[in-house]
Amino acid sequence: MEQRQFGPTQRAVAAIGQGTWYGGRENRASAIAALRRGMDAGMTHIDTAEMYLSGTAEEWIAEAIAGRRDEVFLVSKVLPENASRRGTIAACERSLARLKTDRLDCYLLHWRGRHPLRETIAAFDQLMESEKILSWGVSNFDVGDLREVRAIAGSGHPACNQVLYHLEERAIEHAVIPWCRQNGTAVVGYSPYGHGDFPGPRTAGGRVLQEIAETHHATARQVALRFLVRSAELFAIPKGSTTEHTLENAGAGDLQLSEAEMARIDKAFPPGPPPRSLPML
Ligand SMILES: NC(=O)c1ccc[n+]([C@@H]2O[C@H](COP(=O)([O-])OP(=O)(O)OC[C@H]3O[C@@H](n4cnc5c(N)ncnc54)[C@H](OP(=O)(O)O)[C@@H]3O)[C@@H](O)[C@H]2O)c1
Numbered sequence: 001m002e003q004r005q006f007g008p009t010q011r012a013v014a015a016i017g018q019g020t021w022y023g024g025r026e027n028r029a030s031a032i033a034a035l036r037r038g039m040d041a042g043m044t045h046i047d048t049a050e051m052y053l054s055g056t057a058e059e060w061i062a063e064a065i066a067g068r069r070d071e072v073f074l075v076s077k078v079l080p081e082n083a084s085r086r087g088t089i090a091a092c093e094r095s096l097a098r099l100k101t102d103r104l105d106c107y108l109l110h111w112r113g114r115h116p117l118r119e120t121i122a123a124f125d126q127l128m129e130s131e132k133i134l135s136w137g138v139s140n141f142d143v144g145d146l147r148e149v150r151a152i153a154g155s156g157h158p159a160c161n162q163v164l165y166h167l168e169e170r171a172i173e174h175a176v177i178p179w180c181r182q183n184g185t186a187v188v189g190y191s192p193y194g195h196g197d198f199p200g201p202r203t204a205g206g207r208v209l210q211e212i213a214e215t216h217h218a219t220a221r222q223v224a225l226r227f228l229v230r231s232a233e234l235f236a237i238p239k240g241s242t243t244e245h246t247l248e249n250a251g252a253g254d255l256q257l258s259e260a261e262m263a264r265i266d267k268a269f270p271p272g273p274p275p276r277s278l279p280m281l
Contacts, residue, residue, distance in 0.1 A: 001042025001253035004232055006073070007159040007186035009135045011105065013073045015229045016253045017045025018246065019190065019239035021052050024060040027241065034246040035064040039071060041250035047162070047188070047237045049077035049110055050095050058098035066100070073105045075162075075188075077139060078120070080113020087115070088123035092132055106159055107133040111140040121153050135159040137186070143175045150183065158185055165189030165236070167199065167224055170271035181233050192228050192236040193221065199269075208268040212261050218251065225252035227265045 003012040018038045024031035035046065046065070048057050058076065065072050076099070082091040092107060107127065109120050124136040137160035138149060149158050161180055163172050165187070172187070180187045198221065199206040209220035216223070221238075228236045229252075240246035257265075 001044075001250060002229075003042075004235075006106070006235070007135075007137070007233075008156040008184050009106075009159055011073060011135075013186075013235065014043050014045045014253065015235055016043055016225055016249060017047060017073070017188075017235060017237040018043045018249075019237040020046065020048045020057050020061060021239055023052070023239055023241055024057060025053060028060050030243075031241050032060055032064045034240055034243045035061065036068075037243045038240070038246040038250055039065075039068060041247060042253055043246070043250050044071050045073045045075070045235065045237065047075045047190075048099075049079075049108075050082070050091055051077065051079055051110060055094070055098055058095055062098060062100040069101055074099065074101065074103075075106045075108065076104050077108040077110040077162075079110055080115065083109055083113060083115045083120040083123075085119040085123045085126075088120055089127060092123075092127055096132060103131060104133045106135045106137055108137045108139045108160070108162055112138075112145055117145075117148055118152050121149070121157075137161060139163065139190075141176075143179045146176070146179055146183070146185070156184070160186035160188050160235075162188040162190055162237075164191055165228060165234075166192050166194045167205065167227070167265070167269040168194055168197075170269070171275045173271045174274035177233070181231070185233070186235060187233050188235045188237060189228050190237055192225055192238050198224070205268040208264055212257065212264065216255060216257075218255055219248055221248060222252040222255055223257065223261075223265070225249065226255045226257050227262060230257070230262060 006013040139162035
């Protein structure tokens with residue numbers, strides 16, 4: 001599994017990690033086994049949130065990482081309604097207790113809400129001082145929000161911006177990815193399979209993925225994941241609930257695509273025009 005530096009942190013993190021939203025809802029034992037097999041295959045970047053299954057996702061993840069905490073780059077998120085100065089600290093402590101750990105490798109504001117960013121960032125700073133978190137970032141932030149974070153927190157922040165990114169949703173390529181690249185912020189793409197809506201083999205784009213996959217003895221999903229992490233600041237966190245899915249996803253970690261193959265995928269899934277709400281750099 002390819003690892004790369006995670007934003008301004010000095011940590012090498014798996015380019016393909018593991019999401020956990022809705023994971024463990026139907027079959028907790030299978031989700032735990034899948035997460036562990038994914039870790040065996042190098043997918044040690046594990047993403048969760050206090051929101052997922054109302055905190056119970058963090059509880060089953062604790063079982064999955066028991067005895068293996070040091071292998072993992074563990075990320076959780078505070079809900080916007082909890083993201084006041086005191087609320088963020090309390091939410092982090094609840095997440096640490098559920099995860100049965102003493103630290104998070106990265107702690108994110110899940111999306112921007114009513115609490116001033118300055119308060120949330122002050123709480124993140126306090127959590128850093130007490131080493132309950134080792135870095136912090138944001139999620140679902142546009143360039144304007146990122147600039148505000150930078151103005152408050154200074155360079156080296158945020159460590160990452162976790163955002164929607166898959167072949168049929170490439171809006172972040174217009175301004176968010178360029179801003180993050182310029183400012184040394186990692187971009188963690190969530191829902192890389194479109195939250196279960198992956199291009200089928202009978203669609204034009206799906207056929208392109210399949211053809212490229214066949215030349216590499218790979219799968220269409222592996223080709224898609226590799227495209228989504230094609231530059232050094234990009235990470236992807238697919239969610240697989242079964243060992244079969246997880247191991248397939250891990251297989252993207254060392255796949256190499258040529259420039260020509262990347263260009264074919266780019267053409268098959270065009271990024272579209274910049275969204276009106278995203279200011280250009
Ligand atoms: N920050 C945010 O606001 C935010 C928002 C959304 C998601 N996220 C994070 O990103 C993670 C991933 O996004 P997501 O869960 O929305 O969707 P996703 O990873 O795009 O898709 C998950 C779906 O793909 C299926 N799948 C996974 N691997 C597969 C494979 N190899 N073959 C066939 N099907 C496969 C899963 O099925 P099975 O479950 O049956 O394996 C599930 O139905 C989340 O779990 C969460 O950690 C963050």
